[in-house]
Every structure is written in structure tokens, then in C-alpha cells.
Amino acid sequence: MSGVFESEPSWPDVPRKTETEGLASFEVIDAKTIYDSPTFFNPAMGLNRDFSLIFMVLYAKKFSKKLRMLDPLAGIGIRAIRAGLEITDYLSEVVINDYSELTCQVSNYNIHKNGLTDLITIYQREARALMLDLSENNKKYHYVDIDPFGPPTPFIDDVWATLSLSGLVSITATDTTALCGVYPKACYRKYGGIPLNNHHTHETGARILISAIARSAARHEFGLEVLFTLTADHYFKIFIHAKKRRGYATDTVMDIGYSYTCPECFEIRYDAGSRPDSMECCGIISDVAGPLWCGNLFSKEWTKNARNLLFENSEDIQDHNIKLQNSKRVEKLITEGIEGWDLKGYYTSDTISKKLRLGQPSFAKVAERLEEQGYRFVRTWFTKNSFRSDAPGTLVVKIFKDLVGEDKS
Numbered sequence: 001m002s003g004v005f006e007s008e009p010s011w012p013d014v015p016r017k018t019e020t021e022g023l024a025s026f027e028v029i030d031a032k033t034i035y036d037s038p039t040f041f042n043p044a045m046g047l048n049r050d051f052s053l054i055f056m057v058l059y060a061k062k063f064s065k066k067l068r069m070l071d072p073l074a075g076i077g078i079r080a081i082r083a084g085l086e087i088t089d090y091l092s093e094v095v096i097n098d099y100s101e102l103t104c105q106v107s108n109y110n111i112h113k114n115g116l117t118d119l120i121t122i123y124q125r126e127a128r129a130l131m132l133d134l135s136e137n138n139k140k141y142h143y144v145d146i147d148p149f150g151p152p153t154p155f156i157d158d159v160w161a162t163l164s165l166s167g168l169v170s171i172t173a174t175d176t177t178a179l180c181g182v183y184p185k186a187c188y189r190k191y192g193g194i195p196l197n198n199h200h201t202h203e204t205g206a207r208i209l210i211s212a213i214a215r216s217a218a219r220h221e222f223g224l225e226v227l228f229t230l231t232a233d234h235y236f237k238i239f240i241h242a243k244k245r246r247g248y249a250t251d252t253v254m255d256i257g258y259s260y261t262c263p264e265c266f267e268i269r270y271d272a273g274s275r276p277d278s279m280e281c282c283g284i285i286s287d288v289a290g291p292l293w294c295g296n297l298f299s300k301e302w303t304k305n306a307r308n309l310l311f312e313n314s315e316d317i318q319d320h321n322i323k324l325q326n327s328k329r330v331e332k333l334i335t336e337g338i339e340g341w342d343l344k345g346y347y348t349s350d351t352i353s354k355k356l357r358l359g360q361p362s363f364a365k366v367a368e369r370l371e372e373q374g375y376r377f378v379r380t381w382f383t384k385n386s387f388r389s390d391a392p393g394t395l396v397v398k399i400f401k402d403l404v405g406e407d408k409s
């Protein structure tokens with residue numbers, strides 16, 4: 001196949017500096033800011049790359065496979081280089097690609113520098129053309145990572161051709177202004193869903209992105225399970241396990257519908273069926289969003305396995321060398337998945353307090369009251385001052401009122 005980048009590993013005629021991330025040490029072009037560099041490397045995306053390595057190991061262990069990894073929008077290839085150094089035993093082959101020649105020169109240099117030339121092949125191609133060509137040559141991958149700058153939508157439809165019949169896919173979207181409702185028309189154009197600019201805007205944005213992924217998968221007869229939804233900094237990153245089976249694809253799209261939010265008590269109803277006339281809680285519907293994913297955002301099993309892999313089970317910990325950028329943050333994010341995997345209620349302290357024109361009670365007290373009455377309370381890191389619960393909105397609002405009243409008396 002054409003397009004393999006095989007030049008000598010020489011550094012291009014540009015200033016450079018050394019960076020490190022995980023176990024990798026590599027050279028990048030020395031520019032004032034990351035956006036001034038003609039090649040793309042964003043150190044803030046270290047967390048994003050951490051999660052790729054984590055889910056690759058989980059997948060490889062669960063299915064007892066050494067993985068073939070494809071990163072068609074690889075930038076200077078740091079995700080692949082880290083994979084080669086930190087999870088070596090779980091990989092059989094890695095393909096990276098970028099259409100920029102300078103970027104390929106830099107990745108080539110760094111792959112040699114890190115001794116990974118036997119594992120990693122570099123292509124210099126248009127990403128979609130590469131994915132279709134690989135498929136035409138019967139090359140299938142267990143893990144495909146789509147990490148463009150901006151919306152991933154132009155690339156999603158071509159992932160399925162090159163994914164193995166059962167595979168792991170991760171898709172990053174950095175255009176959060178569209179997905180979070182600042183530009184609703186842009187969101188509708190790109191993702192086919194109307195977003196919201198309210199207290200659960202990030203939840204809605206993630207669900208609209210998953211719906212776009214699920215619809216694309218289904219067009220190619222893949223169904224999916226959402227394993228993990230990462231909402232961090234300025235991006236969303238979704239991990240899914242996709243399997244090619246027509247019936248499964250049909251079941252998957254049946255989980256796409258709308259969300260309806262009550263303006264009085266902030267209860268959210270997800271409904272993949274017909275539009276309800278009113279909310280049962282207070283009788284009003286204000287915010288309608290979608291089409292969006294009505295299923296779960298996390299898998300309990302996979303997030304539990306992630307905790308074992310990283311923090312609990314000493315045998316699993318010895319099985320890899322993943323060097324997390326910020327392990328406390330990773331642990332918090334994973335805990336949300338384990339404890340809140342199926343929770344649909346999403347409440348934000350500021351919004352409730354603003355509505356009630358009252359102060360904000362402490363989360364510890366809110367959690368205690370909810371748990372006393374048999375409901376769950378799980379902190380979410382999607383937005384500030386927010387939590388997930390299975391409690392009815394009217395009860396959450398009452399607890400806020402009671403607690404703030406008690407604080408005053």
C-alpha cells in the first residue's frame with residue numbers, strides 16, 4: 001500500500017525542545033504556544049492519552065488478545081509511542097498516520113529515538129482514504145482512536161470498515177461550544193442533535209456525540225456498548241465496544257431519543273419513544289434536547305476493571321507500566337463511572353440555589369439526606385458543583401430548601 005513514511009529519521013530544520021509524557025521522552029518543535037507550532041502536540045491531552053492506554057489494556061485482557069492499534073490522526077504520534085513503551089505486552093502492531101509531512105518527520109524521529117520502529121508504521125495519507133485502503137487490503141484493527149482538532153464527524157463513518165468484527169473505538173470531540181449549546185445550529189449540522197445550554201449541557205453534549213457515533217456504527221451494521229464517557233477540560237472522549245451484528249445495531253439505535261427537563265425541579269426524563277405531553281413531577285417541560293443517546297454513559301464492569309488495573313489489584317498493576325499524568329484525577333473520574341454508571345438524574349447546586357434564591361447546602365449534607373431516604377448520590381466531574389442521583393427532583397429541591405433553612409435558623 002502506498003503512503004508509508006520511510007524517510008531517514010532526521011530532525012527537520014526547525015528549533016526543538018524535549019518533552020516527556022508517561023514513559024516517553026520526545027522532541028517537539030519549539031514554538032511560543034502549541035497553536036504556533038506547525039505540528040500538533042498538546043501536553044494538556046495527556047489525560048486523554050492515559051485513558052486510551054487504560055482501555056486498550058482492559059480490552060486486551062478481557063479478550064486475551066494482543067491488539068492492532070490504528071491512530072489515523074496521530075499528530076506526532078505520542079499516543080502510539082506511549083503505548084509502545086507502557087503497554088508493550090498488549091500490542092502486536094501499531095499504525096499511525098498524519099497528512100502533514102513535517103508532522104510525520106517529527107513522529108518518525110521520535111519513534112526511532114524511543115526504539116519503536118519494529119512496532120509502529122507511519123503513513124502520510126488523508127485519514128479517510130487510509131482507513132478505506134487498509135480495509136480494502138483486509139487490514140483490521142482492534143483499537144481505532146479518532147482524535148482530530150474539532151469535530152470527529154467527518155471521520156466516524158470510515159472507522160467501521162477497518163475495525164475488527166469486535167473492537168474498541170475511542171472518539172474525541174473538542175468542539176464543545178457546539179455540543180454544549182453555545183452554537184446549537186452548528187451542533188445540529190454536525191451531529192444531528194439539538195443541544196441545551198442549561199445545567200446538564202455537558203451531559204447532553206456527550207449524549208448527542210454518542211448518538212452520532214451509534215447512528216454511524218449502525219449504518220455499517222455495528223452495535224455498541226458505551227464503556228466510558230470522559231468529559232474533561234475542553235473536550236469529550238467516548239470509549240465504546242462495537243460488535244458487528246445487524247440485530248445488535250438495531251437494538252443500539254433503539255436507545256436514541258430525547259431528553260425532557262423540568263424547569264421547576266430539574267428532573268430529566270430520557271425517552272426513546274414518543275414525546276411525553278408533560279413531566280409527571282411538576283407537569284411542565286421546558287428544555288427538550290436530541291436526538292441523543294438515552295442509554296448509560298459508563299459500563300460498571302469496565303470501570304471496575306479500570307480501578308483494579310490502576311489502583312487496587314496488585315497483580316493487575318504489575319501487568320503494565322502506564323504512568324498516569326494525574327492519578328487522583330483519573331481515580332475520581334473512574335469512581336463516577338463505577339458508582340454512577342446508570343444514574344440519569346443530574347443536579348447542579350448553583351442552578352437549584354438560584355431558582356430557590358437560597359444559599360447552597362454542603363454536598364455532604366445533601367448526600368446524607370438522600371442516602372437516609374434510600375437514594376444514591378454520586379459526584380459528577382462533568383460540570384462544577386454537580387451530582388448524579390436516582391432521587392426525584394422534587395425531593396432534591398425539598399432537601400436543598402430544608403438544609404438551607406436549617407443553616408439559617
Ligand SMILES: C[S@@+](CC[C@H](N)C(=O)[O-])C[C@H]1O[C@@H](n2cnc3c(N)ncnc32)[C@H](O)[C@@H]1O
Binds near residue numbers: 103126
Ligand atoms: C489534534 S491533532 C492529533 C493529536 C494526537 N492524536 C495526539 O494525541 O497528540 C490532529 C492531527 O490530525 C491531522 N489531520 C487533520 N485532518 C487530517 C486528515 N483529514 N487526514 C490526515 N491527518 C489529518 C493534523 O495534521 C493533526 O496533526
Ligand SMILES: [Zn+2]
Binds near residue numbers: 266282394
Ligand atoms: Zn419537576
